Amino acid sequence: MALRRLAAAALTIAALAGCGAGERGSGQGPFARYPEKLSAWGLFAGELASHIPAARVEPYDLNTALFSDYALKFRFVRLPEGPDGEVEPALYREEGPFEFPVGTVISKTFAYPTDFRVPEEGLRPLETRLLIHEEGGWVGLPYIWNAELTDAELAIVGGPLEASWIDAGGARIEHTYRVPNANQCKTCHRTDGERVLPIGPQAAQLNREYTYADPDGTTLRENQLERWRRIGFLEGAPPAAEAPRAPVWDVAASGSVDERARTWLDINCAHCHNLTGSGRTSGLDLRKDHDNRTRLGVYKHPVAAGLGTGDRVYAVVPGKPDESILVYRLESTHPGIAMPEIGRGLVDVEAVELIRQWILEMEPPGQRERADWVRGSSDPLPPQAAG
Amino acid sequence: MKHSSAIWTHCLCTSVCLLTLAACAQEDATLRPGDNDHRTLQEALLTAEPGAVIELAAGRFELDATLSLDVEGVTLRGQGMDDTILDFSSQAPGTGGEGILATADDFTVENLAVENTRGDGIKVEGTTGAAFRSVRVEWTNGPDTNNGAYGLYPVQVTNVLIEDSRVRGASDAGIYVGQSANVVVRRNEAWENVAGIEIENTTGADVYGNRAHGNTGGLLVFSLPELPVKDGRDARVYDNDIVENNLPNFGKEGAIVSTIPAGSGIIVMASDNVELFENRIHRNQNSNLAVISYLSTGRAYNDPGYDPYTEGVYIHDNEFVGGGESPNGDFADAFVALAGGAFPDIVWDGVSNPDKLVAGKVPADLRLYIENNGDADFVNLDLGSVFAGGEPNVSTDLAAHQGSLPAVPQPVDLGAATGGAP
Numbered sequence: 001m002a003l004r005r006l007a008a009a010a011l012t013i014a015a016l017a018g019c020g021a022g023e024r025g026s027g028q029g030p031f032a033r034y035p036e037k038l039s040a041w042g043l044f045a046g047e048l049a050s051h052i053p054a055a056r057v058e059p060y061d062l063n064t065a066l067f068s069d070y071a072l073k074f075r076f077v078r079l080p081e082g083p084d085g086e087v088e089p090a091l092y093r094e095e096g097p098f099e100f101p102v103g104t105v106i107s108k109t110f111a112y113p114t115d116f117r118v119p120e121e122g123l124r125p126l127e128t129r130l131l132i133h134e135e136g137g138w139v140g141l142p143y144i145w146n147a148e149l150t151d152a153e154l155a156i157v158g159g160p161l162e163a164s165w166i167d168a169g170g171a172r173i174e175h176t177y178r179v180p181n182a183n184q185c186k187t188c189h190r191t192d193g194e195r196v197l198p199i200g201p202q203a204a205q206l207n208r209e210y211t212y213a214d215p216d217g218t219t220l221r222e223n224q225l226e227r228w229r230r231i232g233f234l235e236g237a238p239p240a241a242e243a244p245r246a247p248v249w250d251v252a253a254s255g256s257v258d259e260r261a262r263t264w265l266d267i268n269c270a271h272c273h274n275l276t277g278s279g280r281t282s283g284l285d286l287r288k289d290h291d292n293r294t295r296l297g298v299y300k301h302p303v304a305a306g307l308g309t310g311d312r313v314y315a316v317v318p319g320k321p322d323e324s325i326l327v328y329r330l331e332s333t334h335p336g337i338a339m340p341e342i343g344r345g346l347v348d349v350e351a352v353e354l355i356r357q358w359i360l361e362m363e364p365p366g367q368r369e370r371a372d373w374v375r376g377s378s379d380p381l382p383p384q385a386a387g
Numbered sequence: 388m389k390h391s392s393a394i395w396t397h398c399l400c401t402s403v404c405l406l407t408l409a410a411c412a413q414e415d416a417t418l419r420p421g422d423n424d425h426r427t428l429q430e431a432l433l434t435a436e437p438g439a440v441i442e443l444a445a446g447r448f449e450l451d452a453t454l455s456l457d458v459e460g461v462t463l464r465g466q467g468m469d470d471t472i473l474d475f476s477s478q479a480p481g482t483g484g485e486g487i488l489a490t491a492d493d494f495t496v497e498n499l500a501v502e503n504t505r506g507d508g509i510k511v512e513g514t515t516g517a518a519f520r521s522v523r524v525e526w527t528n529g530p531d532t533n534n535g536a537y538g539l540y541p542v543q544v545t546n547v548l549i550e551d552s553r554v555r556g557a558s559d560a561g562i563y564v565g566q567s568a569n570v571v572v573r574r575n576e577a578w579e580n581v582a583g584i585e586i587e588n589t590t591g592a593d594v595y596g597n598r599a600h601g602n603t604g605g606l607l608v609f610s611l612p613e614l615p616v617k618d619g620r621d622a623r624v625y626d627n628d629i630v631e632n633n634l635p636n637f638g639k640e641g642a643i644v645s646t647i648p649a650g651s652g653i654i655v656m657a658s659d660n661v662e663l664f665e666n667r668i669h670r671n672q673n674s675n676l677a678v679i680s681y682l683s684t685g686r687a688y689n690d691p692g693y694d695p696y697t698e699g700v701y702i703h704d705n706e707f708v709g710g711g712e713s714p715n716g717d718f719a720d721a722f723v724a725l726a727g728g729a730f731p732d733i734v735w736d737g738v739s740n741p742d743k744l745v746a747g748k749v750p751a752d753l754r755l756y757i758e759n760n761g762d763a764d765f766v767n768l769d770l771g772s773v774f775a776g777g778e779p780n781v782s783t784d785l786a787a788h789q790g791s792l793p794a795v796p797q798p799v800d801l802g803a804a805t806g807g808a809p
Binding site (some may be wrong): 029030069090145156157159160161176178181182183184186187193273278280281282283294299301302303304305306307308309310311312313314325333334335336337340341342343345347372373374375 | 425426429430432433434435436451453455456457466478480481482483484488490491505506507512513532533534535536537542543558559563564565566611613614616617638639640641642643645682686687688689690691695719
């Protein structure tokens, strides 16, 4: 079903090729210098859709990732060759993304399986997003896969793709998946408000095991940071045991509810909601490593939420997820309400449960915290913690 | 002018100029409504050269996703606010929170309409230079809680010009300038919004020649806590018509404007150095003009760097007609209980920063001055005494408010800064 719809989209693209522009806008203006086809980047060996890494390409995974309408994501990084013929390594940073050399290409393919109960089977890639590191900075490029899954085409305008799958509970889902446009790459990746930067490849997120497949069919399970150190992909990194490690949001053993929720908010929201990103104008800061609870939303009034308040007064009310604007916006898909604003057309039901639990268990402001508050004439301070 | 690449696809889609490739590359393209308007417009915005003018033909463009712009100096120009219409009724989930989002310097949008966005209308974020000229943003169903929040929405922008535009139906503020500097808002019309025009946490604003009518609140000059850019100041509000802003509040609870009593003409809150003159403020049934501190909203906050007091306000040569007949809201309850009857034309909450008093008096440059407003009456609610635990000394005596403040500095000439009005 979905395959046939994808086929229809691909035929339209082919039909439009006459004037040198794809249906979703390739090869024009500042994008003219980029390959129209994903295959031209040479990231993968053999059949493109198999995603077999070519030379200097490493697959990787994150401990806790951005939710993208339940799409599975397959990530790769290719590092450039240095003057000595060796791979030019990335530089380790304990916080924030590693410093990747100019010439790095980061690739992320979004795919749905036919049936999430057997997620490794029937995978259909929808789009592959590239982040390429040029002299002038990072550039984001969306590529949309053709119906035959033989290649993907540059599609700077992005656009809708019909998809369907059977979810983990056995229900059939029909969904209009939205590929973001090339500007929207920047909306998320311009994390400091100025430069486009990678988000995922940072120490805490990469510090995990990955099962690497060798061409001969054997597999090797190895910590990603250890491997990157071992094969010369990463310089300056400590042993993995000494590097930070983010919890896996849906694995209870990997961290407390607070740690997992803060990590989920960090990777899903904090690329905008930090002190310098595009969400700064709201004053809401959802990065994981600060303890200013007002900036985290606790008893913080909304600013420009408009109808997004859902008639709730504060971003986060400790103990009361149903009174927290944060939860309301995560549970909506209305374009004027939903957060994040782009790239999410479905509710991440399981993650919302975690955020609800986090708010439910959250302590109200303590005595010391209350001292910072200025009391209004009729709005009493938040109730004091019991005991 | 560079050609817009969207003409390529447009040519193909309409099959009218498949004759030669040269026809496809024709210069001076005007984009027309077609079978995939979002693709056409978004591609033009993505591939525009810096400084490009993107011309839109008359007609209705059906858009199912946000249009985003990140190229400097681009002008998006239609054929008139009643002729070129960008209709976002079909905006889909996951495609953005506004109609148009511009994140590049020196963006100009003019002579077009944006209708029925699910979120905000036109947002410009974090740039230098933004001009909105003869633009209409409208939720055509009229006031509705589920309409988008802001119509015209520059935030953290230096050098803003909003002129000759019209906004209706916003569930927050029709024209909202937030955390910005050097702002001119002139000759606009805002009606049937919760707030008509709101200048928030902004330094240096000239707001004149506007007509705000039929909103819940006509014109707000606010400074709010818990925001990265604080302490708005230096606003001149003059020659505006603020008329019959008596619409029941239809904002969602939580937003500050949802607390505004219906019938509010002008409210100045926590902004400093505000000069209001030669305005015509007519028949706003709660209060024609209120000057209050943030403390009087009753909202607690946690922001040690924030100044909740309104200091240095000069109100002169305004014309007040009617209004104040139906005081409502917390203030009004307090007032009616104390003094009864209608609200005077000018209501002051009487709250000053106790830490700045010199010999028990507010320093001259921080006071409220009221002069030459015809027969406008006045009340000082003295909530400052209430907050201090005492009884209010409600007063209608204007004698304590005679005098004037030096003229507020005029913002830079934004017409020049943004390319000049025709």
